[in-house]
Amino acid sequence: xxxxxxxxxxxxxxxxxxxxxxxxxxxxxxxxxxxxxxxxxxxxxxxxxxxxxxxxxxxxxxxxxxxxxxxxxxxxxxxxxxxxxxxxxxxxxxxxxxxxxxxxxxxxxxxxxxxx
Amino acid sequence: xxxxxxxxxxxxxxxxxxxxxxxxxxxxxxxxxxxxxxxxxxxxxxxxxxxxxxxxxxxxxxxxxxxxxxxxxxxxxxxxxxxxxxxxxxxxxxxxxxxxxxxxxxxxxxxxx
Numbered sequence: 001x002x003x004x005x006x007x008x009x010x011x012x013x014x015x016x017x018x019x020x021x022x023x024x025x026x027x028x029x030x031x032x033x034x035x036x037x038x039x040x041x042x043x044x045x046x047x048x049x050x051x052x053x054x055x056x057x058x059x060x061x062x063x064x065x066x067x068x069x070x071x072x073x074x075x076x077x078x079x080x081x082x083x084x085x086x087x088x089x090x091x092x093x094x095x096x097x098x099x100x101x102x103x104x105x106x107x108x109x110x111x112x113x114x115x116x
Numbered sequence: 117x118x119x120x121x122x123x124x125x126x127x128x129x130x131x132x133x134x135x136x137x138x139x140x141x142x143x144x145x146x147x148x149x150x151x152x153x154x155x156x157x158x159x160x161x162x163x164x165x166x167x168x169x170x171x172x173x174x175x176x177x178x179x180x181x182x183x184x185x186x187x188x189x190x191x192x193x194x195x196x197x198x199x200x201x202x203x204x205x206x207x208x209x210x211x212x213x214x215x216x217x218x219x220x221x222x223x224x225x226x227x228x229x
Contacts, residue, residue: 004159031214040125042205042221043160050214058216090159094215104150105217107159 003027004108006091012114019078021111023091030096032074033058033105034066037088049074050096081115088112119143120208122220129227135193137223139206142187146208150217151180151191154203163204164191196227 007022023032033048035058045058047066055066063085067075078085089111094103121140129135139149150165166173166180166189173180179192193200203224207217 033216040221042122043219045216045218048214048216056214092159103215104162104165105152107161109157109159 004091004093004106006089006108006111008111009109010112010114012116013078013081014116015082017078017081017115019081019113019115021076021078021089021091021113023074023076023093023108025072025074025093025106027093027095027106028071029093029106030071031094031103032068033092033094034064034074034076035090035092036060037090037110043090046076081113083115086113086115119218120206120220122206122223124223125221126224127226129193129196129225131196131198131227131229133196133227135196135200135225135227136190137204137206137225138188138190139208139220140186140188141208141218143208143210143218144187145210145212146218147211148209148215149180149182149189150207150209151178152205152207152219154205154222156202160203160205193225196225198227198229201225201227 003026034046035043049055049068065077091108092105151163152160153163154160168184177194182189205222206220209217
């Protein structure tokens with residue numbers, strides 16, 4: 001079974017703090033994704049990575065950065081947390097882009113971040 | 117620009133009834149349409165998916181109906197059970213590029229006993 005783990009289930013930070021959210025997968029998947037989930041807005045893609053040290057912006061990258069130094073680990077960084085970044089953050093992985101195919105995304109349990 | 121529109125936002129169905137959730141998309145490059153199911157406190161998990169070369173796909177009590185000309189697809193849950201109470205997301209992707217998913221806003225389904 002694919003296992004996607006996220007460093008914290010709940011996190012409370014103060015405005016202006018630098019926040020690190022970590023995601024680790026154990027199935028040698030190539031692609032990793034960070035989403036935020038807000039009520040009534042669904043899942044919105046922040047950043048994704050298709051290889052080590054590679055990253056691509058998603059739909060809402062402003063205020064976030066990412067790091068992927070190792071294949072199994074993908075970090076989401078809030079350089080200076082703000083209250084509007086209070087949200088549920090979900091990490092997901094896929095095996096890789098198959099020829100003419102789309103892979104199932106496997107999600108972690110999420111980190112609920114509150115910025116005060 | 118919302119590329120995948122999902123309705124309704126919430127749905128209450130009696131046990132044994134049929135739950136229907138609808139989605140519409142705009143991007144004609146989309147060629148993969150999955151549905152994800154999310155229980156409280158969990159991440160979403162793939163429920164069922166369809167490609168536009170077929171108009172219907174059934175897995176147990178769950179069926180996707182797909183209308184390519186109308187750019188619409190829907191999830192039908194037959195004989196709905198209280199254990200089906202969850203949030204459902206439709207999504208769409210193109211097999212070109214990096215195959216990122218564009219999600220609908222979700223539907224909270226409650227199946228009453």
